Amino acid sequence: MWSRSVGVLKTFGRAGNTRAVTSLVPGEPKEPSVITAVPGPKSQKLIDDLNSINQSGSVQLFGNYDKSIGNYLIDVDENIFLDAFTQISSIPIGYNHPELLKVFKDEHKLKTLVNRPALGVFPGDYWPEKLRSVLLSVSPGLSQVMTMMCGSCSNENAYKALFIHYRGRERGEDVDFSELEKTSCMINQPPGAPKLTLLSFHGAFHGRTMATLATTHSKAIHKLDVPSLDWPIAHFPRYKYPLHEHQRDNEAEDRQCLAEVQDLIEKYKKKGRPVAGIVVEPIQSEGGDNEASPEFFQQLQRIAKHNGAGLLIDEVQTGCGATGKMWCHEHFVLESPPDIVTFSKKMLTGGFFHNLEMRPKQPYRIFNTWIGDPGKLLLLEAVLNVIKQENLLHQVQKSGDVLKAGLLDLEKENPSLLNSVRGRGTFLAVNAIDTKLRDNILVKLKAKGVIAGSCGDHSVRLRPSLTFQEHHANIFLDKFRQVLQEVK
Numbered sequence: 001m002w003s004r005s006v007g008v009l010k011t012f013g014r015a016g017n018t019r020a021v022t023s024l025v026p027g028e029p030k031e032p033s034v035i036t037a038v039p040g041p042k043s044q045k046l047i048d049d050l051n052s053i054n055q056s057g058s059v060q061l062f063g064n065y066d067k068s069i070g071n072y073l074i075d076v077d078e079n080i081f082l083d084a085f086t087q088i089s090s091i092p093i094g095y096n097h098p099e100l101l102k103v104f105k106d107e108h109k110l111k112t113l114v115n116r117p118a119l120g121v122f123p124g125d126y127w128p129e130k131l132r133s134v135l136l137s138v139s140p141g142l143s144q145v146m147t148m149m150c151g152s153c154s155n156e157n158a159y160k161a162l163f164i165h166y167r168g169r170e171r172g173e174d175v176d177f178s179e180l181e182k183t184s185c186m187i188n189q190p191p192g193a194p195k196l197t198l199l200s201f202h203g204a205f206h207g208r209t210m211a212t213l214a215t216t217h218s219k220a221i222h223k224l225d226v227p228s229l230d231w232p233i234a235h236f237p238r239y240k241y242p243l244h245e246h247q248r249d250n251e252a253e254d255r256q257c258l259a260e261v262q263d264l265i266e267k268y269k270k271k272g273r274p275v276a277g278i279v280v281e282p283i284q285s286e287g288g289d290n291e292a293s294p295e296f297f298q299q300l301q302r303i304a305k306h307n308g309a310g311l312l313i314d315e316v317q318t319g320c321g322a323t324g325k326m327w328c329h330e331h332f333v334l335e336s337p338p339d340i341v342t343f344s345k346k347m348l349t350g351g352f353f354h355n356l357e358m359r360p361k362q363p364y365r366i367f368n369t370w371i372g373d374p375g376k377l378l379l380l381e382a383v384l385n386v387i388k389q390e391n392l393l394h395q396v397q398k399s400g401d402v403l404k405a406g407l408l409d410l411e412k413e414n415p416s417l418l419n420s421v422r423g424r425g426t427f428l429a430v431n432a433i434d435t436k437l438r439d440n441i442l443v444k445l446k447a448k449g450v451i452a453g454s455c456g457d458h459s460v461r462l463r464p465s466l467t468f469q470e471h472h473a474n475i476f477l478d479k480f481r482q483v484l485q486e487v488k
């Protein structure tokens with residue numbers, strides 16, 4: 001373990017007082033610094049260059065990933081940003097963490113990275129042990145795990161597991177596929193390609209591949225022009241804030257959404273398109289950081305079980321500690337683990353945990369060439385060690401408390417601009433009163449050296465790394481306060 005930076009940084013408390021702090025990542029800058037317009041001239045030149053090769057309208061700036069460190073993203077124009085968005089929520093312990101930089105200095109690990117096997121056919125001798133000691137060591141109570149490439153690919157394959165399980169159960173344990181099934185599936189027709197469905201929620205985001213896109217309902221631009229599937233979509237709770245003042249309304253909201261889930265399951269069964277699975281995020285992230293109560297999820301699991309549908313919890317964005325628990329759904333204290341839990345982003349490898357029932361009987365059914373990348377597991381191993389040794393889940397809780405309290409103060413100071421502070425750990429969001437204001441806040445924050453994200457129609461979302469500390473939270477809050485003064 002590297003030794004902690006003992007450099008004394010100044011933190012800017014709410015009352016403007018300064019305190020000595022110890023940074024979890026050695027060599028971090030003390031504070032953000034922006035010396036050009038954003039994007040700066042070098043970024044702009046690169047954007048123009050890239051745009052001549054592909055559609056690069058989404059690129060905000062070019063990073064200097066040699067220089068970026070800890071919670072600070074440094075760009076090619078030498079601007080230093082406190083990064084509270086971390087590459088769309090996917091940097092677990094900050095940039096250039098010394099424990100990650102060390103990994104491939106080991107020759108065996110380097111060769112594991114270089115010689116990427118087709119894991120479903122020719123895995124290295126290290127593979128079963130690595131799956132056990134790395135991934136299964138953080139499994140949410142599920143004995144099986146498959147690695148995958150990205151979040152969409154994890155969900156896409158997990159959906160197949162739900163369907164395969166459902167049909168296997170209908171067909172009977174030891175019954176082989178019929179000849180009709182084998183011929184009809186080749187022309188996309190039942191019974192081989194059955195008319196099964198998955199239930200998802202309005203506002204959900206599960207990916208951009210064809211089946212996951214059918215369960216994604218956050219923004220039209222993701223879906224336009226792409227043919228999709230007639231699968232049931234229920235409303236996800238939309239709570240009123242603060243939660244403690246609206247308990248009865250929010251409980252009624254839960255009941256209404258759950259009743260709709262049950263109705264849709266019955267309706268689709270009658271249509272001859274039974275629901276094989278329910279797919280849900282513990283906090284709808286891209287769709288606006290929409291939360292639901294533990295009771296909502298407990299009841300959803302009961303409905304799924306009662307109707308013979310599998311429950312897939314998509315922890316691609318919420319997983320790996322940002323809510324203060326390794327898996328966000330652990331906050332819900334479910335009666336039993338979900339049937340499938342998908343992951344990616346901060347886990348560095350995509351994949352999914354599942355129970356034994358979701359395991360196909362035949363090989364090659366959940367399969368692709370690489371099925372993940374052992375090099376990513378080696379990095380994840382180092383990440384999990386750092387999380388444990390530095391007690392980062394506790395750190396997330398502490399930083400999250402400072403961040404949330406500060407956001408609530410800002411909301412109180414600016415009721416005509418902000419509302420609905422919400423979230424767990426550092427996985428937090430606040431609404432601006434409209435999209436224009438939200439977008440303006442994000443631009444102005446960036447000009448002051450802070451990167452935050454957007455989600456839904458008008459929310460600012462925070463997705464810092466697990467090494468984001470209280471002093472980072474205070475810097476963020478000070479900059480946010482300055483921006484709010486400007487836009488008032």
Ligand SMILES: Cc1ncc(COP(=O)(O)O)c(C=O)c1O
Pocket residue numbers: 088150151152153155205206207208281285286314315316317318344345
């Ligand atoms: C909850 C959730 N599921 C799935 C995905 C898709 O992951 P990827 O972009 O890696 O395909 C995302 C991406 O933001 C996500 O937030």
